[in-house]
Amino acid sequence: MRELYVVTHPEATHHVDGLVGGWYDSDLTDRGAAHAERIAAALAGRLSEAGVVDVFSSDLLRARRTAEILGQRLGVGVVLDPDLREKSYGEAGGRPQAWLDERFVPPPAVGERMRHDEGIPGAETKWELAVRTYAAVHRILRSEAVHQVVVTHGGTATFVLAAWIGMPVDAAGSVGCRFTPGGITVLREDDHFHNRWIVRLDDVDHLR
Template sequence: MRTLYVVTHPEATHHVERVVGGWHDSQLTPAGVRAATSIARALRAQVPGSAEVELFSSDLQRTRRTAEEVAAAFGVKPVLDRRLREKSYGEAGGRPQEWLDRRFIPPPAVGERLEHDEGVEGAETKAAWAQRIYAAMDEILQRPCEHQIVMTHGGSLTFVVASWIKMPIEAVGYASFRAPSGSITTLHEDDFFHNRQVVSLGGTQHLAHSIKAV
């Protein structure tokens, strides 16, 4: 049996400043910090008190800060892994979103999508992005721990879920699993059939506590 809790970091400065995130190392806003506390509380309530827990996180500040709250709730140390980062937008990172919007070349409806050039110098292809997330997930899931938490980003969630359900990487060009900032996605594998379920996608009920705290 295994349960994987996938967290998308809550509100960060690049959200409110309307600049491109990606590898731009933005920080949580005060609202984001409150949401991180609510995330930690919600996870602590879901995981049995006696269970061993492992915590893996993207190494960017906004995910690290969220992971710190969760780590404190479980008394564990997060394992930082740069492969769990958001997509790199190359030279667009940290620039105004409108700057990227003017230059971005969307992928075609049919044809090559994984290696598609989006027109931004230094940006990752979807193939490179997916491959590093899949590699990180392969290592995480080789570990025997039954309760694992993965702290990542909204865009990268798609490839975490796709790898979980064993979608071939060559098929993820059209995949998209959307979830709000600060959400918790719950994935479960049973001991009998070894089916990998998506129990819930992008749950945000726990964020009501952080909103009330404002």
């Protein structure tokens, strides 16, 4: 059976500083780095006899550092993919969260949600985020490794799951999952029916 472990990077400096993340290249905090070690230990325990394991990661520093800690523990290299980045918030990236909140235009309840302009110059639409995330997932699934780890961000992880279950990108305008920094989501495709399961969503037991 194919298994994917989707890891959302743990606590980063923009979290504690109250800044907008997105493409702002924040680093892990000391607490985040310690949580990355716990994530690595948890996955090493599950994958100790798994054979070949691939590790894919967003190239942003907070995700990359997490993936490198995982890769060292698993004894494998890391494939960096900028399409696994968090949504770009354009001019808001790295600014106080309050700056974004004052200017943000929420999407309508009905109608066009994927290409909605949120009112922030340079920001990606949900459509742009979804399209590149789907492309990254399709590349990952071309790997022959049966076990894969994907290190990404909370906003992007929603579309990783949507791509995994085969949701058409045009239908993903209202999908949303809440992810905890440092959480692990387990996905599995069985060999008989080839169903794609979400086995466990946002597991944080290893952080306690």
